[in-house]
Amino acid sequence: MDENTHRLAMKASSDGDTAKPRKRSMARKAQESRILEAAEMLFAQYGYNGVSIEAIAEQAGLSKQNMLYYFPSKEYLYHHVLTNVLDLWIDKMALFEQAGDTPASKLRSYILGKLELSRLRPNGSKIFANEIINGAPHIKEYLQQKLLPKLDTDIALVKQWITDGLMDPVDPYHLFFSIWATTQTYADFSTQIALVMHKDSLETTDYEDAGRFLTHIILKGVGLSE
Incomplete structure (x- = not known):
């Protein structure tokens, strides 16, 4: 592999490494937005005391454990x-x-x-x-x-x-x-x-x-x- 080819390969690898965290960040933001939208709707309908963390997770289409990964408490x-x-x-x-x-x-x-x-x-x-x-x-x-x-x-x-x-x-x-x-x-x-x-x-x-x-x-x- 000549020097230019090696440099291009290294750059492509670096770009790929950068893209992965960016994709993960975008996916996380999308998931958080989904949870927040579900929580906003339920809190508006039933108030803070009338909503369980399980109900919010279900509304967002997630398990309770998965939701708590993003938001650790109600x-x-x-x-x-x-x-x-x-x-x-x-x-x-x-x-x-x-x-x-x-x-x-x-x-x-x-x-x-x-x-x-x-x-x-x-x-x-x-x-x-x-x-x-x-x-x-x-x-x-x-x-x-x-x-x-x-x-x-x-x-x-x-x-x-x-x-x-x-x-x-x-x-x-x-x-x-x-x-x-x-x-x-x-x-x-x-x-x-x-x-x-x-x-x-x-x-x-x-x-x-x-x-x-x-x-x-x-x-x-x-x-x-x-």
Whole structure:
């Protein structure tokens, strides 16, 4: 074997060795996503205490032993589900980072984005709501570390808009509480809303209607034009 052939053979061997861990990593991530999806659905339906590790494994199509290889306990898995939901919320919902250059455009983007999360991840929203109702025993510290700094930035932004005379002098905290409550209700109480509207489940058009309504009353309520 000449030198060039030997070098090519060594490179191919090295590439193959690198590809194997990469494939294993991708397979692991796919398996973890499967487990997290199953856990999110069951935790949303039955709560933390109402779900067994065996039920989650069965829903994910795995044995209990195999599932515990990825998530060694129910509490660990539950915490992972919660933090995934919260990370998505925080990353997507920071008011300061919303598109637009006016208070109205940023608030509209914030409201519609939050409503879209309720449409796409209703189970995650329900789990988060149940956790908060029970005093946030699993994620209180995580909320303090991750959510509060982002919220402080958003509160400061709203206060600056008020100081600059761009919107009415409303309480920024209650503004955010109202947005969270009105958008998350379409996830947390979707069954009730669908029942009242004589539907089996909410449709995309229902969320679009809700978006138009919520942006109208919230923007008008803080003195902004649509």
